[in-house]
Amino acid sequence: MSTTPTVYDVAERSGVSIATVSRVYRNPDSVRAQTRERVLAVARDLGYVPSGNARGLASRSTGVLGLCFPDYSDPDAESEAEAGHGDEADDEAAMLYSDQIIRGMERAARRHGYALLIAASLKGGPESLVAKVAGRVDGFAVLARTVPTEDLEVISRRQPVVMLAGPRESNQLDHLDHIEVANSDGQRELTRHLIEDHGLRRLAYVGFAEESPDVEARFRGYVEACRAAGIAVGAEPDLRVPMMTQAEGARAADTLLDRPGDRPEALLFANDQMAVGALHTLERRGLRVPQDVAVTGFDGITLSRLVRPALTTVRQPMRRMGEEAVELLVRRLSGGRTPENAGEPVSMTLPVSVVRRASCGCKAA
Amino acid sequence: MSTTPTVYDVAERSGVSIATVSRVYRNPDSVRAQTRERVLAVARDLGYVPSGNARGLASRSTGVLGLCFPDYSDPDAESEAEAGHGDEADDEAAMLYSDQIIRGMERAARRHGYALLIAASLKGGPESLVAKVAGRVDGFAVLARTVPTEDLEVISRRQPVVMLAGPRESNQLDHLDHIEVANSDGQRELTRHLIEDHGLRRLAYVGFAEESPDVEARFRGYVEACRAAGIAVGAEPDLRVPMMTQAEGARAADTLLDRPGDRPEALLFANDQMAVGALHTLERRGLRVPQDVAVTGFDGITLSRLVRPALTTVRQPMRRMGEEAVELLVRRLSGGRTPENAGEPVSMTLPVSVVRRASCGCKAA
C-alpha cells in the first residue's frame, strides 16, 4: 500500500468498475447516489487523488493556462535591497512587470476555471522552458522575446499562444494572437507634454542597444512629437545602453551630461529603472530635478512613485494585459475546435496613460 | 494533419521507433548524433511538442510544484482602485501576500528546475481546487486555511505538502511540514515598543472573528507584552471583526472610539488593511495620528508605507517563506523515496521585524 492509490484500487474496494469511479468525479449525477457515496468513502479512506496527468492524457486538456516570462530580475534591485535595508528600499517596492501580469492572468484564469502555470526562463536552454510549459497547458502567453520566435511558430500550430508586449513580428508570426500597449502613443504624449507644457526643447533620449520592438516604438513616438514641434532629431536615440538597468541609467546620465555643448533640459529614458538610476547621478552631480534637468521614465513601476522626486512616466496596464491574454486564450479554446478558430489572429493594443509627477515639473518634489 | 503530432508521427516520418524519439528528448547522448538530428528536424517540421501529461504519466513526476492560496482579494482594494484613479491609490500598491509568496516560490522553483502552478480557491468547492493542483504537481504548498485540513491529511499521504503561515494543527496534521512566522514575537515586540518607548498604556486590540491561528498568536503576543508591563487585559481582543478588510477596520475604529470611557491611546490591528481603514476613520473624525491616537498594523504590505501617516507595523518575510517552502519540498522530493523521508516533519518559524514609522510616533508624518 505504499504506492499511491488509483482508480483500480478504489474500484476494487468499492465493488464497481473503474468507469464508475471515473464518473463519480467527472459527472457525479450520472451515478446513483448510493453508489457514489460508497465510492467516495473508499476514496477518502484510501487517500485517492485523481492523477492530473492521466486525466489530461485521456481527455486531452489540462485545465491549465501558462505564462512564460524572461528572467526580469534587475541585478540592481537585488543588490540594493540587500545592501540598504532601509525602509524605502525593501524589495517589496519592486513589483515587477511579471508580477502584475501574473496577477492579472491568475484572476482571469480563476474566473474561467483554469489554474495558472508560470515559468521564467533560465539562462540555460530556453528549449526546456517552453517545452515544459507548452506540454502541460491548454494554451499560454509569452512575454515578448522570452522564447525564440521560431519555437513559438512551431508550438502555435498545436495550441493557442498569445504574445504579450512587443509588436507582432512582421515575418512569420502572423497567426499569433498578440497584445501590446500603445508604446508609441505614450511616449509621444509624454514628449509633447515636456515640449508644450513645460517649454523644454533640448531633449535627449536613452534607449536599449539590442533591438527591442517596444523600445523602438517608444523612440518613434518621441521622434514624432519632436518633429511635430519643429525640433530636429536624428533617426537614432541620443544614447543606447547595453541593458536597461539602474546602473546603466546612472552611467547614461553621466555620459550625456559630459558631452560638449548645451546641457539637455530633459532626459527621457525608455524605462523607469534607467530613469531612477539617472536620478541618483543627477543628485550626485548637484543638479536639481526638474529645475535643472527634467527626467522621465516609462512603465510606471511602483518604484517610480517612491523615488524623490517622484518620476513622471507612462503607465502600462500590465495587469489588464494579463487578463486580456487569458480572455483571448479562453476564447480560442472554447470557440469550437476548428470553426473561425483558424480565423484572423487577434491583435489588440491597450492604451497607456501619462503619469505626471514631480520629475518633469508638474508636482512639487 | 489537423491533429497534434505525437511521438508516433515523428518516429514514422524519421524512420525510427518511438523509443528513439523519446530518447532524443530525454537523453540525447544515448542517440547517435546523425539520428538525433534527423529526428529533431522532423519534429521541428511537424511542430511536435512532447505531451507533458503523457510524460508525467509514464515517468510519474511532473517537474511542477504548486501553491494553493485563498481568494485574498480585498474588496476594498478593488473598488478603491476603480473609483479613485488617483496616483497614490493605484492597484500596484497592493502587492498582496500571495504575490510575494508566489514570487519567492517561483524564484526558488526555477533554481531547482521546477515550474510553479498557482491556483486560488474559488468560493465554490475547494475540492476541485486542491484536487486539480494536487493531481498535477510533485508537491505543493498551501496557505493556511485554504483547504480543509482533512483533505490535506489525505493528500499528504501521497505527496509532500507544506503548510504556510498558521501554527501546525495540534490534532492530526503532525506529519505535515510547516512554515510559520513569529506572529506572537512580532506583536509582543511591537506592543512593548508602544508601551515602553512611547509610554502608552490604554491600548485596544482588534482581531478577526473567525478563529485564525495567526491572529490568535498575534493577540497572544499582545497580551504577553501588556501583562509584562503590568497592564490588565482580558482574554479576548477588545473587538473582533467579521473580516480583516479596510472597511471593517474603519468601522472598528468608530466602534472603539464611540465606547464610553477614556479614549484609547493606541489602536492595534491584527493586519495592515484594517489599520489603513482606521486611519481614514480617524482623519474623518479629526483625530491626529499619532498625537491623539497611535495606530499599528501587522504584515508590512506595501500599502502600509504609502499611507499618511506611514503605518508602523510588523513585517512578515513572505517571500522568504515561499523560498523556504520550495526548498523543503525539493528536499522531500529528492531525498530518497523512503529513507528518512518518513522522518520527523519539519516545522520552521521565520523571524519577523517591527517596522517603526509615523503612525506610532517614531517618525515625522
Added chain:
DNA sequence: GCCTAAGATGAATGCGCTTTCATTCACGTA
C-alpha cells in the same frame, strides 16, 4: 578475417484515466 563488447535501436508493456458502446435491470405499457 573472426570474436567480443560496447553502443545504438526496436518491440512491447504499462502509467491512470476518459470515453464510447454494449449490457443489465427495473418499470410502465399494450
Added chain:
DNA sequence: TACGTGAATGAAAGCGCATTCATCTTAGGC
C-alpha cells in the same frame, strides 16, 4: 404476459510517452 424505455453500470480501447529487455551494429582486439 411480452415488449419497449431509460437509467445505471461494465468492458475495452485508447491517450502519448518512458522504459526495460532483446536485438542488431560496429569498432576493436588477436
